[in-house]
Amino acid sequence: MSGRSKLLKVVLLGDGGVGKSSLMNRFVSNKFDAQSYHTIGVEFLNKEVTVNGENFTMQIWDTAGQERFKSLRTPFYRGADICMLTFAVNDRKSFENLPMWKREFLYYADIQDGAPFPFIIVGNKCDMPNREISEEMAQSWCSRNANAPYFETSAKDATNVQLAFISAVSRMREMEDQLEVKPVQTNSVDLSKKQKPLNSGCCS
């Protein structure tokens, strides 16, 4: 890769057991472990990517989804560039908890609710036969609540894992472009025309 790469902090959030660590390991190392252990606190891995000709170091922060680790994960939300809200398509509760995860992220990252922020929604374990959340339900939630793209992934068989992470970077760049400040329009003054100074007076 040539050129300097920009560091991007990507935070993975979602209920315990939905597959956050597995998604990170699939994306970074192309590995899957059926005996994955619960994360305690946070862990991160870096991955170099090139998206639309730009180089990025994605620093992926995998957080502990279990409630009892809340105080260990929330200090790491600040400064995030992207947030991936994750659930498992065979676990209704993990889908219903998405609004809670979004609120928790915005609060601890100190981002105003409603401010544009690149969220990506990931429905993991799409290889499992016992699905509880349809793609339509998830898509509909995404457009109504987070204005975010939705990806169905499997960390187990690698379906859409690369696509979800790479699209997260494109989404962030798109939003940055939309937010770019347009130059302020000023009324030009024709200096060639002499104007009488205001409050001018004669003191002779």
Ligand SMILES: Nc1nc2c(ncn2[C@@H]2O[C@H](COP(=O)(O)OP(=O)(O)OP(=O)(O)O)[C@@H](O)[C@H]2O)c(=O)[nH]1
């Ligand atoms: N079938 C299937 N199993 C998966 C998939 N992703 C993860 N798993 C399994 O689900 C279990 C939990 O995965 P983790 O990656 O540890 O889940 P987590 O979200 O990081 O969990 P916490 O660390 O507790 O927050 C493990 O047994 C994984 O092997 C997937 O896409 N398909």
